Structure formats: structure tokens, C-alpha cells
Amino acid sequence: MRIDAENIAITVSGRHKGRLTPEDVMVIDVDGEAVGTSAKPSAETLLHTHIYARFPQVGAVLHTHSRAQTLVSKIFEPAGYIVFENYELLKAFSGNATHEIRMQVPVFTNTQDMPALVRKIDAFMDCEPICHGYLIEGHGIYTWGKTMAEARRHLDAFEFLLGCELELLKLRPGIALAARTSVENT
């Protein structure tokens, strides 16, 4: 979470995310250097500071590793993106007043080389300036918002839509089989 123009609050590296206490949160500056502590920030700190630097209006960045995020990121990594279309919930993303939009979420190949990953993310965002989040293969999602409440709303919406797309993919053979049976019965 952005504290002010210079400081960002971030979780300390390696802490149990289900049992966070105030001691598990530390302060870094916009370059990712620890402020007033010898604790080590998250290994993916650069991905956080990159978002805060690129989008001055962003006040909170969230990164999670759910099963739906992991699965979609593995399945759609070869394509490079997943598309959401015809969902009322697209209205949950800041700036959308209608469900009649098509939202493309990029999926980047996982790597331990954070600067290289940031260059790819920047290249994508240069082409697609309206972006509410991205997936990293086999890893999870990054999403953000003007406030923590908005970031959480975006995260909830992504989680719901990713889950729907996985279910639709699972349902696809059954739908095809039902259609074929129905044609044969005609």
C-alpha cells in the first residue's frame, strides 16, 4: 500500500500470508530499498514498485496465488492472454459502466529475473494502457486500485471471472456432446 510520495508498505519476505501481523509489514521506498528496518522485503518487490511508479494514482497493489490464478496462468501462457467477455461483473473494474466490453488480461512467462519481467510488462502496457492486472505463469496475479477497497474489488472480480473461464473450459466437452446428441436425435 502506498503511504506517501516516498514510502510504500509491503510484506516482509517469507512470512505466512494467512497469519500476518503488523510485524510482518515493513516500509520500502519507491526504489524498493528497506526504510528504517533490516528486514528483507518480498522477493517480487520490483513488480510492486513498478506499478506504483507507472500509475501515480494507484494506492494499493495486491498479489495472490490462488488455484484458479495458477491454473489459468499455466493454460493460457502459450496464448499470452485470457479474454473476459459478456460478464455483468466486468462493471466491477474501475471505469467500466457496462458489461458490453471485452477485457484482455496478459499472462507472462514465469522467471526469477524480475527486471526482464518488468520490461515485458512495460512493453505490454505501452500498447494497452488500460490494464487492471496481469497473471504470471504457474504463479499468480497482480492487480491494483486507487484505494485498497478498489484493489480488493478488482481482485474479487478477477478471481470470479478466472473461475468462470476454467469452468467453461471444463464444461466445453459436455456442451459439445449434448449438442451432438441433440442433432442426432433430430
Next chain:
Amino acid sequence: MRIDAENIAITVSGRHKGRLTPEDVMVIDVDGEAVGTSAKPSAETLLHTHIYARFPQVGAVLHTHSRAQTLVSKIFEPAGYIVFENYELLKAFSGNATHEIRMQVPVFTNTQDMPALVRKIDAFMDCEPICHGYLIEGHGIYTWGKTMAEARRHLDAFEFLLGCELELLKLRPGIALAARTSVENT
């Protein structure tokens, strides 16, 4: 929820549905106009007032956006309806004393044009007067009851049956494969 012949309680537009407080509920009249408040009612207010007007005995209308509702509404929108058959739980719907019925639930195409949507719903209900709920594509369900308890029972029953139908569709290829293997082994 219907308060009296003139007034209906409805959630204020854009409030977090998981954190509703009394301040997130407002009063509207039967035409959907705010009563004694400058708050804006839900964007789909017309769908609520339509149900209260058409069914004078209805005391509560519920609208939700679950994953099962979203998926079924997307998959069955081309057909225009989904059918429930041979479920004991069909008894949960008001007026059903047996499971030996066939229940058809309409699925309407999503649109931002509420009056056009209401005309389609009315046309369906003119043909099928016994209707406990309907789905809107990529969006969710509307269901109702004489009391809030009955509306919630209907919602629970719909959610259960929609989930079962999705699972049956997912299971269909496996069932077909098992049947084929069993025939080949004969």
C-alpha cells in the same frame, strides 16, 4: 422487500453486497422513485418493481450473481431456458407437492436496456404464468416469494439445482466414455 402497498425496500446502488448495513437499504415507491432520500437505487430497480407489480402476493425479490448462475446463464442463453427434472428438491418451490414435475427456467439475453428486458420477461410470463425465477445471461438470477423466507428457500433451491445441472454436464463425457468402455468389454 415490500413494505406496504406503496413502498419497497431496496439496496442502494453500488454498495458492497457482502458488507450491507441498514444505511445501504433505501425506500422506493412502486414506480422505482426514491422516497425520503437522495440515494440512487440499484441499476436494476425496474426488474424488482416489475415483479412486485405483476405478482401482488410477492413480498420479497432476491437478485444474486453466483458462479453457477453466471455459468448456466451463459451456456443456456442460446437455448433460452434450462429444465429441471426428477429432483426431490423441486418440492422446495411453492405449490409443488411432488418431485414428478418438469420445471423450465427462462434465460434472457443481457442488456443495459431495462424496459426492453421487462417486455421480454412479460411476454414469457404471459405464456408461462407459473414462474419462480429467471436468469439473465452472464449476470445472475431473479427469484421471489410471498415472504423473505420463501424467497430465500427458492434461491437456495435454484442454486442447488443449477449446480447439479452444471455438474451433470461436466460428468456427461465421463459417463459416455464409461458406457462405451463397458459395451466394448461385453
Next chain:
Amino acid sequence: MRIDAENIAITVSGRHKGRLTPEDVMVIDVDGEAVGTSAKPSAETLLHTHIYARFPQVGAVLHTHSRAQTLVSKIFEPAGYIVFENYELLKAFSGNATHEIRMQVPVFTNTQDMPALVRKIDAFMDCEPICHGYLIEGHGIYTWGKTMAEARRHLDAFEFLLGCELELLKLRPGIALAARTSVENT
């Protein structure tokens, strides 16, 4: 639950099973007649009294309507039974000291005619005296035990195993596809 040689506690018909209070439980005799109350017992009372009469050592009968029970009962109703094999959890059923058994659970067609259903259940149990439960199509399960704790253990085991069998059926096409791909790559 059996109270004594003459009396059985059972839920009152039509009560919300998620909100049961002591007022939602009544006493019936072994013939299913209400004792000391004008309340109406569950519509399936005969299925309960049948179990208590047939198995004198049974102290508790449980009947539930889960999604897994509903799905398995619909899918396996044509076959008439489902088989559990090679599960450590088969040890959870009273009398099993090993997982090396094969357990067949009957699935009966749903009907509103309870006496006819009881005759079919009796005919099955005459052939298969060791039976810990049965399914009714589109409806749910009946299971029982010497004590309520044993009945609940049986119900938990059934629920787990029914869920596993459904998942295996869903996984079957993927397993077949993986095997075929693996052969083609050889």
C-alpha cells in the same frame, strides 16, 4: 434416533434443516404414529421406521440431500448401484477391518409411494444383508449406525466416497486423453 423400544425421535415435516431447534423434533412410535403431539412427522417417516424395525441394533438413522448424493443417485439409477473399491476409508464402515473389500450401494428409483419403495429396499436387503446405506434417485441417502456417532461416521464416509467417484468420472476423459497422447508419443 431411537429413544427406547417403543419411541423414536424424528424431525417435524417441512422444517428448515439448517435451523433445527428442539421444537423441530417430535416423538413417533415404531409404526410412525405421532406420540404426545399433533405435529406431522417427516414425509419419509416410513423409511426411518423400516430401518429401526429391520435392524434392532440400529440406534440412529440419518437422511440427507447433498449435491454428491443427488448426482450419484441420478447417474447410477439405471445401473441400480454404485461400487466402492480400493479406498482406505472403507474401514470407516462398521465391521470392516481392511480396505480390501468391495462395497455395493443400491440406488432406488424415486417415488412418492413409500410402501412400494420399502418393499424394494426389503427385497435388496434380503439378498445383501450387510448394508450400511442406500441412495434414492434425485433425492439423497439413508444411512444408520448403532449410535448417532456411528451413523455420522457412516454418512461422512459415504459423502467422501460419493464425491471421489464423481471426480473419477469427471477425470476419466482427461485420463484417457493423457494415455492416448502418451502412446502416440512413444
Next chain:
Amino acid sequence: MRIDAENIAITVSGRHKGRLTPEDVMVIDVDGEAVGTSAKPSAETLLHTHIYARFPQVGAVLHTHSRAQTLVSKIFEPAGYIVFENYELLKAFSGNATHEIRMQVPVFTNTQDMPALVRKIDAFMDCEPICHGYLIEGHGIYTWGKTMAEARRHLDAFEFLLGCELELLKLRPGIALAARTSVENT
């Protein structure tokens, strides 16, 4: 959990794992004999003492029976193992600093003959000294760690990865169908 060089705490045989109290835990020695109690330890005590003997640094062994563990163990028993690859969460296993590894988890055939099972596990570990857990067919998982916290982290990671692999197997026919449709549309 290892208490000291001589003693191990283990659950008493047959206790309800969801309702454990201090009375459901007993002490055994490194040969699996009860210490200071007439209670009978878990039927799979030998599998626990084997791990403590083989890995002197291990302080806690966990054994669970989840649905994902049961399903994967049944599906992958013929192959003898399951492989995890390209998951960020592989970093959760002690000693892994990167996701760029390939982890093979053995699946052993279930048996009531514990000494025979231990010989198979030993033979596997002689070839693959870095092993954080194994599955037993139709039964569940064994995993361990230097501390209880590490053992729980390993268990959480296994559960997540097993669940992902099952989902990928379920998704496989839908992915293949989507790819085929996409080629036909080209």
C-alpha cells in the same frame, strides 16, 4: 511429533481426527512401542517411526486423507509417481530457491502389510534421497519437516499442487477441444 531422541508423540488409534483432544495423543518409542500407557497407537505407526529413523533432522510427520490425495493416489498408482513442474509454489518445499525444478512424488500401492510397504519406501528413498512426501493408493499422503510449521507448509503445498494437477487433468479435454476448434476456424 518428535519429543526427544527416544520419544515420539502420535495419535491414538481410531480417534476422530476432527475432534482431537490431548487425551487422543500418546507417547511411543522409536520402535513404535507405547510408553507409559496401555493405549494402542495408530495402525500406521511403523510408517511414522520409519521417517523419524531415516531422517534424524525431521521433527514432525503428518499423515492426512484428503479427497485430492485419494484421487491422485488412485489415478497415478499405475504410473508409480506424479510430477510437479513449473509451479511457483515449489519454493515452499525446504531447500528449493526457485520454481525451476521438477519434483517427483512416489505413489505406493496400498497394503495392510506395513513392513513390506516400508521396504518399498526405503528402496525409493535410496534412489531419490531428496523426498518431501509420498502417497499411498486410495489412502492419503505422508509428509514431514524439521518442525511442525515446516511439515504443515509442506502439507499445504502438496494439497495445493495435487489439486492443481487434478484440475489440469479435468481441463485437458476442454483445452484439446478448444485447440481443435481454433484450428478448424483458421
